[in-house]
Amino acid sequence: MDVSSFYIFLLLLILGYAIGSYLERRHYKSIQQREHETLHVPIITIGAKQAMPNAEEAQLFVGTVVISVDYFKRFSAALRNLVGGRITVYETLLDRGRREALLRMKIEAIEWGADKVMNVRIETATIGGRSGNNNSLGSIEVIAYGTGIK
Amino acid sequence: MKFIHKKIPEDINITKRHPLSNLAHLLGMVIIIGVIGFVLLGVTADLISRWISPEMEAKIGNSLLTMVSDNEIKDDKRIKYLTELIYSLPKKDEEIRLPLKLHLIESDVVNAFVIAGGHIFIHTALLKTVESENELAFVLAHELGHFQERHPINGLGRGIIFMLVANILNFGTHVNVPDILSLGSELYLMNYSRKQETAADLYALERIINRYGHGGHTMQFFKRLEKDEAEGNLVKVSEYFSTHPRSKERIERLMLEAEKQTWKMQGDATSVSNI
Numbered sequence: 107m108d109v110s111s112f113y114i115f116l117l118l119l120i121l122g123y124a125i126g127s128y129l130e131r132r133h134y135k136s137i138q139q140r141e142h143e144t145l146h147v148p149i150i151t152i153g154a155k156q157a158m159p160n161a162e163e164a165q166l167f168v169g170t171v172v173i174s175v176d177y178f179k180r181f182s183a184a185l186r187n188l189v190g191g192r193i194t195v196y197e198t199l200l201d202r203g204r205r206e207a208l209l210r211m212k213i214e215a216i217e218w219g220a221d222k223v224m225n226v227r228i229e230t231a232t233i234g235g236r237s238g239n240n241n242s243l244g245s246i247e248v249i250a251y252g253t254g255i256k
Numbered sequence: 257m258k259f260i261h262k263k264i265p266e267d268i269n270i271t272k273r274h275p276l277s278n279l280a281h282l283l284g285m286v287i288i289i290g291v292i293g294f295v296l297l298g299v300t301a302d303l304i305s306r307w308i309s310p311e312m313e314a315k316i317g318n319s320l321l322t323m324v325s326d327n328e329i330k331d332d333k334r335i336k337y338l339t340e341l342i343y344s345l346p347k348k349d350e351e352i353r354l355p356l357k358l359h360l361i362e363s364d365v366v367n368a369f370v371i372a373g374g375h376i377f378i379h380t381a382l383l384k385t386v387e388s389e390n391e392l393a394f395v396l397a398h399e400l401g402h403f404q405e406r407h408p409i410n411g412l413g414r415g416i417i418f419m420l421v422a423n424i425l426n427f428g429t430h431v432n433v434p435d436i437l438s439l440g441s442e443l444y445l446m447n448y449s450r451k452q453e454t455a456a457d458l459y460a461l462e463r464i465i466n467r468y469g470h471g472g473h474t475m476q477f478f479k480r481l482e483k484d485e486a487e488g489n490l491v492k493v494s495e496y497f498s499t500h501p502r503s504k505e506r507i508e509r510l511m512l513e514a515e516k517q518t519w520k521m522q523g524d525a526t527s528v529s530n531i
Contacts, residue, residue: 123275123276127275138266141264142263145261145262145263145264146261148259178275178279179275181279182275182278182279182282185279185282185283185286186282188286188289189282189285189286189289192271194270194271194273194275194278195275195278197269197270197271198270200269201269201270204269
């Protein structure tokens with residue numbers, strides 16, 4: 107590795123950290139605010155032998171979000187791969203993804219007029235980064251879906 | 257049961273840890289493990305290359321030969337002269353590990369090097385630059401020193417092992433970690449090769465004293481190269497000297513050694529014949 111590519115790497119790392127953490131903070135602020143605003147509609151899970159709540163109408167709602175990992179997170183995670191342990195930088199990424207997907211689903215349900223969202227499921231998928239040895243940035247997609255009733 | 261609105265608590269699914277302190281911790285760990293790893297790998301490579309028999313080394317040398325020998329001059333009287341000169345350098349009881357083979361390369365870059373298997377390469381530009389046989393003999397003895405101390409084959413072992421490890425790490429993680437490791441290994445190898453250069457220099461000076469009875473007119477070559485380099489006259493000083501320690505340091509170290517051994521460093525120059 108020559109010197110210039112080392113500087114590019116350093117620049118990407120600093121940019122990744124500065125912009126990435128700024129966006130993350132802003133995202134968390136927005137998530138917390140919207141979670142507060144949508145708190146009046148509960149998300150509940152009904153077991154197979156429980157009675158379903160009475161409802162006049164029901165509809166499926168899906169919320170999806172795709173979040174990309176930044177250069178700084180990727181580098182930290184790669185180092186973590188060598189020694190093992192919690193990848194804390196990815197924990198916030200997935201946390202944001204899950205909450206954002208739930209919120210998008212919930213907001214759509216509220217607009218429809220739902221007073222409950224039932225039996226919500228969350229799924230994740232990685233997209234963008236191919237497995238194996240490559241340098242492309244990976245992203246995650248989080249899908250939350252549930253039945254809104256009113 | 258009545259539904260009560262509650263604020264969702266934060267930090268359930270995330271670990272409270274500053275990303276930068278996390279990175280510093282990781283980097284520290286990886287660097288420490290890396291340094292230990294490099295040292296261990298280097299020792300392993302040396303051990304492995306020690307097992308390589310002379311016959312094996314000759315075979316490796318022959319296979320490497322096809323990659324380097326461009327513009328080689330064959331059937332030239334200078335080759336005979338150089339071969340005789342290099343064989344006159346070792347001490348009487350000293351055994352040369354493998355039969356040496358001199359290769360004269362047509363090139364305007366001042367360079368001389370040795371590869372595994374006893375193949376010594378001399379560029380024609382070097383022959384034009386030297387002003388006495390003493391200078392030429394020092395360069396030849398330096399390369400012979402590398403060969404006798406098994407530097408080419410050791411270096412080969414190291415190169416292969418480091419490449420192997422870098423590749424393994426490359427498959428394991430997708431990212432730039434190997435880049436950092438390769439930077440570290442470069443620094444490490446540079447320090448390693450400096451030690452080799454010093455060893456070869458000392459070997460050479462001892463042989464020169466042995467052959468000519470004095471060490472005069474050997475350092476002039478480096479002094480001249482350094483001066484030309486500084487003045488920008490000699491553009492093509494070549495990689496040979498960039499991988500070597502700075503000429504000034506080399507001369508100082510050699511002079512110090514000569515003083516310690518009470519070697520005579522003044523004497524008449526022997527002229528180069530047939531060139």
